[in-house]
Amino acid sequence: MERRRSLPDVLAGGIFILIGGAFVAGALGYELGTPLRMGPGAFPLLVGLIVAGLGLAIVVKGLVAGEVIAFGPVPWRAVAVITVAVLFFGFTVRGLGFVPTSAVTALLTTLASTRVRPLMAVAVAAGLTAASTLIFVVGLQLRIPLVGPWLGF
Amino acid sequence: MELLDNLALGFSTALLVQNVLYCFVGVLLGTAVGVLPGIGPTATVAMLLPITFSFEPVTALIMLAGIYYGAQYGGSTTAILINLPGESSAAVTALDGHEMARQGRAGAALAAAAVGSFIAGTIATVALAVAAPPLARVALQFGPAEYFALVLLGLIVSIALARGTALKALAMIALGVLLGTVGQDIYTGTPRFVFDQRELYGGIDFVSVAVGMFGLAEILRNLENEQTRTAVIGRVKNLWPTREDRRRIVGPILRGTGLGAALGVLPGGGHVLASFTSYAVEKRISKRREEFGSGAIEGVAGPESANNAAAQTSFIPLLTLGLPAHPVMALMVGAFIVHGITPGPNVITDEPALFWGLIASMWIGNVLLVLLNLPLIGIWVRMLHIPYQVLFPMIILFASIGTYSLGFNAYDVYAIVFFGLLGYVLIKCGCEPAPLLLGFVLGPLLEENLRRALIISRGDASVFLTRPISAVLLALTVAALVVAVLPAIRRRREVVFTEEE
Missing domain, CATH: 1.10.287 (Helix Hairpins)
Structure with missing residues (x-):
């Protein structure tokens, strides 16, 4: 080598x-x-x-x-978008509630891929929000309000 | 026979309806994440851990264990069908398995992998049941000095097996241990490295570390060059191997099982090493050496058996000593602790139903896996059509929700980002994430036992060398360190790993 x-x-x-x-x-x-x-x-x-x-x-x-390693390309868009999405989740889940936070996080995350089309992003985000609400809130009785106090509830 | 009584207890626990059900859920999810490239068992177990908090302890552990060995199983399907190992240890299977698929013998390859895994899983489960109790009895005599030496040995051995340079693996372990010191000091209650943030007093949650390093960082790696997956082979037929095939796979399966059962006990990447070693052995002793690499069924059966046997026996150090041999085991330590059980030699006497139930469930899980994998292979093949653009947002969202629900602490979610970005940069620089996670989980244990041993010996550091078991373990640690760092031996280690790539 x-x-x-x-x-x-x-x-x-x-x-x-x-x-x-x-x-x-x-x-x-x-x-x-x-x-x-x-x-x-x-x-x-x-x-x-x-x-x-x-x-x-x-x-x-x-x-x-040194070890010969190719550092390779960095997907800057994915790094930025996913960082923002996860931080957004942590920051707002208590205030906005489960459903709006999940929807925005999922939508933001789908934008990390350079190949995603807007319609598909919305569809994926909607599907994932519905699925996670069913699994975590309905199925597993997670104690997070569906819609949070920031939105007037 | 004591063993039979114990196994009877185990099966009566494992065969309870909810335990069989969650064992099935576990192996089903495990197979799914094993089949799908880009999401591994570590990230999955980390995400699902919070869900299991409401279960009975034995049910939770049965399901988490099922995910682990189910993933070893599922990884081979992807490796054979599209030449993409879904799990690191399946990389060897791809060599001959995919060649067989290209020659239209995918069915035989899948069957060899499944039958081999089942036989290996059965034998290794028995090995686990036989070997664990005596080891636990020895471990009961361990004091803090022995535990300190043992944890150190475990950490150092894990780098001897890791791929990449030993220096970096060593640094990753130490970094993990260091990050494990964040939070309140166990003896004085002093908050350390918390930047006056009350949320950090409890320390960084290991789920955040695992999800960040194995989930987020992996996703960023996959998004580096996006490409559509290569076309999947449409249909799999002729699952049943021919008489000739059956004759050829018996030897490799048994040898692979033996190798895997022995190597699986080692911390770090025992199952990866096991499948590589098994392939090398089969190639060396085969009369048809030239067939290897172009579709030899021995090259599928051997490594797959080794890998599955190792997946079972890697529970031995966890159940007898409380030491995780794999990142998934590290997460299971967390699962034990959440349920108020300290993993270690006491589990077998204090919670016999849990101990034997978990072991028995592994055999049941292996039966379920054969049923899931062979007749239902078409479903798994179809699952490979799910685009990554749907998969990775799902992982991110579920990981965020799961981590948040651990303690409703937003800092656990922020920690995912920190460890994801740190892990991504370090992985790109050629560092493996697994040693860091092992160091992170074992670090507090290391510190606690070091300090306790010194208190008992009144500050005399020679206690580690005057107690015989501790001295032997430390001598082994030094030997392992020499093996890992010494260039001549390391070159041979690299040969084992790169020979067939």
Whole structure:
């Protein structure tokens, strides 16, 4: 297998260093305690250092003899649309209620595909909303109001 | 015979009407998600977990287990018919299975896979029933030091089996353990890394992690290059294998069962390793080596049996030690805990009906799977026509609803997005998501036992080396780490995985 400089390796290592480092910095703010009675900060500090250390090793290896991986295209539209759709669900399900939130989330999600036609998107969203209302609210007795207080109910 | 009494108890539990019904629902859903490429058992179990909270514990676990081994079964159908493995371990099946389908022998391939899986499932269920009680008895003597060593060993072994580089898998495990520390500290109650958000005090829910990493990230991967699925083979006929076929599959099925039952116990990707190893073995000992790759029935029967046997025996570490060997098992740990049962060696004595009922249900599930898969194959073939544009919004919506209903906490839903995007970037960089989830679930266990062991030993860290079982387990851990990292051995490991691709 061919080995050379690898951008994905450096990126992955960078993420590990970033998250590990953040936890280390946070853990220093908690009591570390003694080996006999370890404080809340000790274990995260230790593991955070390991994560950051492994991240550093991955970066170094990525610069010297990285794994040859094609990063490939990123479906930006899908990333953006799905992120918004799921956040929308979490943010509004209590206020708008189950049915409107599900309908909007489903409609938004269908737009993630570049091949979807408007009519099909509406049909899929309507079908999924009906199905999930039947399964979760009627079938499983989920305690979420069908229509929420924001809409005047 | 104690074993027979236990099995009788198990079957009397498993044959209750609601248990058979939900076992059927489980294997049905499992087959469906196994058949459909782009949605796996981990995401499915994560989505359905909240639904099972209202069930009896044994019913819930029977259904979740059914999804897991049902998916191993369904994956082979897609692999054979359209050369797309619905589940990672079915990748080997596609090699010869799809060749057979192209030669018009799809029926024989499907039958070999189904019969092999059934025999393997039956034998492995017995192996599980025989092996689990003695192991649980040993595990009862474990103290915190042993548990710490055991969890560490489990995590390290899981990377020795993972594909991709060991360094990245190691980092993913550590990252999972680290993310598991979010929330209140178990000993002092100090909230850690919660940014003053009360909703985070209970920690990040593992369902959010699983749905994000295995559901959302996978969907983004699939949307990278959208294309219509290749035409599906219209009809499957001649299901019954010929006399010649029957003679040729007996050996591979039995060897595959043995390999799978042994390798399935290993944490990480035991079932994937089992099917690859079985294929390699069958190819090596076959007199018709040149047929492999162009439609040898042994290359379907062996790996499929291995894969299904491994799916059954991977319940051994879960039921005896409380250690999950697969991301789905990690989710089942959560299911146990929600029902107030701590998975581990006590389950077998405290909840015998649940323990033996679950084991017996696996055999019933295997019978149901044969009935579902062979006569009804046409339905599964037709299901492959469902366009992805309908499927992925369904996964996203159901995942959001399911995760929210865990605790009516919007942060659990936001966490899906965080882990979905993190998982997507990391997967694109060549990191596997499974080690992270295992680390996330086992991390709190690791910390708790480390701290407890040190309190008991009055801060003396040598306790891990002076207690014999703990020392042996730690020595094995070091050995596993060396095996995983050492280049020479790793190259051989890569050969096992890439030889046939």
